[in-house]
Amino acid sequence: MSSTTHNFSNRVVLITGATGGMGQAISRSMADASAQLVLTDLDADAGAALVDDLGGGDSIMFCCTDVSDASSVKHLVAQTTERFGRLDCAVNAAAIEFETVPLADCADEDFDRMMQVNTTGLFTCMKHELRAILKHGDGGAIVNIASSSSFRPQHQQPAYTASKHAVLGLTRSAALDYASDGIRVNAICPGAIDTPMLHNAMKRRGRSADKVAERLSPLGRFGRPDEIAAAALWLCSDASSFTTGHALAVDGGMLGS
Template sequence: MSFEAVSLEGRVAIVTGAGVGMGAATARLLAARGAKVVVSDINPETGEATTEQILSDGGEACFIKCDVADEGQVEALVARTVETFGKLDCAVNNAAITPDTLPIAEADMEVWDRVIAVDLRGVMLCMKYEIRQMLAQGNGGSVVNISSVSGVRPQPNNSAYVAAKHGVIGLTKAGSLENAPHNIRVNAVLPGAIDTPMLRAALEANNFTEAEFAPQLSLFSRFGKPEEVAEASAWLCSDASSYVTGHSMALEAGYLTR
């Protein structure tokens, strides 16, 4: 096996939640590595912006709006991907919403249900239709689910987010068991403290600065970059990770070692 830079030449990929943050960085990187990328997001403005950036950089991409909690929209996302690019080889299920912020005894169940709907049900729905398409093609494929370090090390006051991210790891394991005979690999990426709009909003809401908070979450005393998470997803989408399935890859600068 060659140890040259990971190539995704000729692949077709879906990235959900690709308007900002890790999703946008992942979509751009997959396109830079040669993939034709379907940029999906619930927000057309940010999704179109990511798509335009890929096109201006010489890549191939299109934007498809999708609320991943809506089964009909997810089914249409995969169908339109195949209509546009002819197939589906890999997918990064990244779409998520801001965690809940109350202890269990005070939980707002409307918020709780929405977090579960997007962060867990959304991943399940994407897997359902992505894997169904890959099975129909008969050529294998790769699915990458974005979980979180909260999927293995809970934090207080966001039970819905913690439950959802634990669930994503469970779905990843189940998907790998079911689909390994079909050469469809299913893996998860567990980001730690990554510098995204979601993290910045949480810092602002709690009156923290990066200098104060990053040392608690990172042995490097800094936040991770979305591009660093994108590299992991690109590797898992590529043939370089051909012997990897059912794995949860943590990108957390040593947070889980403490």
């Protein structure tokens, strides 16, 4: 699907995890749709390269932010409104996944780190994003990247599964509280998508791409990051104006089978 079906001109969009597999695809589609973009991730060089790749200019800025650091997230949103005057939409894609153990073997510090980034980090981003969107009173949209693991766990991922269940809770709770302000909050639940996160996970587990694709997707292939971007743009756009509190599976049929 082409992002040219959406027009985000005069809309300010913040994207976390922007230099990751899905984040880059979402950033590219939003740039194609003429959004004013605030991109954020951990690596300044990767951020600068992405901004260059998207053509640079006044309508894009990159900020290095660790989403698990509350003061940095607050600063990020302050920089956004200082530069562009407002915030309309946010796509929260930053997350980590590094597990290969069942719960009884999960180290306390690993569980804590996963929750700090995937859940508390997303909570902090949402908090400051909502405050900024509320300021102008015209409504907006937030899209959180959850996971098929928000519904159906994979083996040996207790902390990741918990963190992604919590993302749905935060999504639905905020959707309810901010509906009357015209702010829609939705989640995308990707299945196996062809990104560095998926490839690192397969490598750690010694699994072959063909077998994983066959096992996890009735369509028999991995999803492409641009297929997640298409869903993110739809959920941020007025085309989804009656959709809020929804968890949209983009998973090649995994959860439906």
